[in-house]
Amino acid sequence: MTYMKKEKTNLKFFAGIAIFLLIFVVVMVLSVLQKPLAGAGDNAESQKIISLAPNITEMLFVLGVEDSVIGRTDYCDYPPGAKNIESVGSLGIANIEKVLSLNPDLLITPNTPDKEVRKLLANAGIEVLIIQSSNVHGMLEHLLNIGRSVGKAEQAGTVVDGMQAKLDVIAGRYAKIDKAKLPRVFIEISNDPLITVGGRSFMSDVIRCAGGVNVAGEVSEPYPCINPEKVIEWNPDVIIPCYMGDKSNVAQQMSRRIGWGDIAAIRNGRVIVDFPNDLIMRGGPRLIEGIEILSRYLHGNADKEYVNR
Numbered sequence: 001m002t003y004m005k006k007e008k009t010n011l012k013f014f015a016g017i018a019i020f021l022l023i024f025v026v027v028m029v030l031s032v033l034q035k036p037l038a039g040a041g042d043n044a045e046s047q048k049i050i051s052l053a054p055n056i057t058e059m060l061f062v063l064g065v066e067d068s069v070i071g072r073t074d075y076c077d078y079p080p081g082a083k084n085i086e087s088v089g090s091l092g093i094a095n096i097e098k099v100l101s102l103n104p105d106l107l108i109t110p111n112t113p114d115k116e117v118r119k120l121l122a123n124a125g126i127e128v129l130i131i132q133s134s135n136v137h138g139m140l141e142h143l144l145n146i147g148r149s150v151g152k153a154e155q156a157g158t159v160v161d162g163m164q165a166k167l168d169v170i171a172g173r174y175a176k177i178d179k180a181k182l183p184r185v186f187i188e189i190s191n192d193p194l195i196t197v198g199g200r201s202f203m204s205d206v207i208r209c210a211g212g213v214n215v216a217g218e219v220s221e222p223y224p225c226i227n228p229e230k231v232i233e234w235n236p237d238v239i240i241p242c243y244m245g246d247k248s249n250v251a252q253q254m255s256r257r258i259g260w261g262d263i264a265a266i267r268n269g270r271v272i273v274d275f276p277n278d279l280i281m282r283g284g285p286r287l288i289e290g291i292e293i294l295s296r297y298l299h300g301n302a303d304k305e306y307v308n309r
Helices: 001-034 044-045 053-061 081-085 096-102 116-121 138-150 152-176 200-207 227-232 250-255 287-298
Strands: 050-051 069-071 087-090 106-109 125-132 184-188 238-243
Touching: 044 138, 044 238, 050 053, 053 069, 053 106, 053 138, 069 096, 081 106, 087 096, 096 106, 096 116, 096 152, 106 138, 116 238, 125 138, 138 152, 152 200, 152 287, 238 287
Parallel strands: 050 069, 050 106, 069 087, 106 125, 184 238
Antiparallel strands: none
């Protein structure tokens, strides 16, 4: 009888342990299932990010991780909230001591850092993401890359899909126009020396996406210095000055250049001086809006109210 009692007691003891272990396992499984997957959005909250280009800063803002951005360049002025972030240097060129003092997790730059800087960043455990876009499609890919790096892959995909859809709509408007009849565009980056955008430049692809033809597309250099007589030879239908400062008298100044008075764009009053440069010169989220406005200009349906909003 004593043996039977001991056996029943042992069975109860082991059964209690088994039940306890089962409950423990169930609780642990449920707690794991309730936690978000790594990299599904929580990564950005713990990251500290430095941006070394205005377009990169705009991408980070559109992905909703602006609170994680601890450093930017002097040129990062949009959205307005970007101005509240500490500057670490100029475009693609950072004060490395300042960067290291901020102890970021991720540095996103348009330039490849030199060997010494790369070593310093690696030793500090700072990840470097290089963003260099030579065309509009590349910009979309980089936005996806940034999204993955900051734990916002899904949001980046949604933004890119929306941008691509708008590009498709714009392209559909001029798809049936013979290429020989598309407006020919000359972009002036500087007038002294005279610099334009060549066929391998980002902005040349912007012109294409807007339904135009870059007259300097035959030039392989991205941003070549050219002879003013070459522009007369190209005879563009539209000229867009894309430099800083007051452009109100640019059309008159161009008309006074030797031989330029007969260029179609100047003769027909199609020198676009009120175009918002940042919308086509920055390869960021607002680029599609810039392509839309440029397309309206090129195809004769620009709306002043729309352009200046």
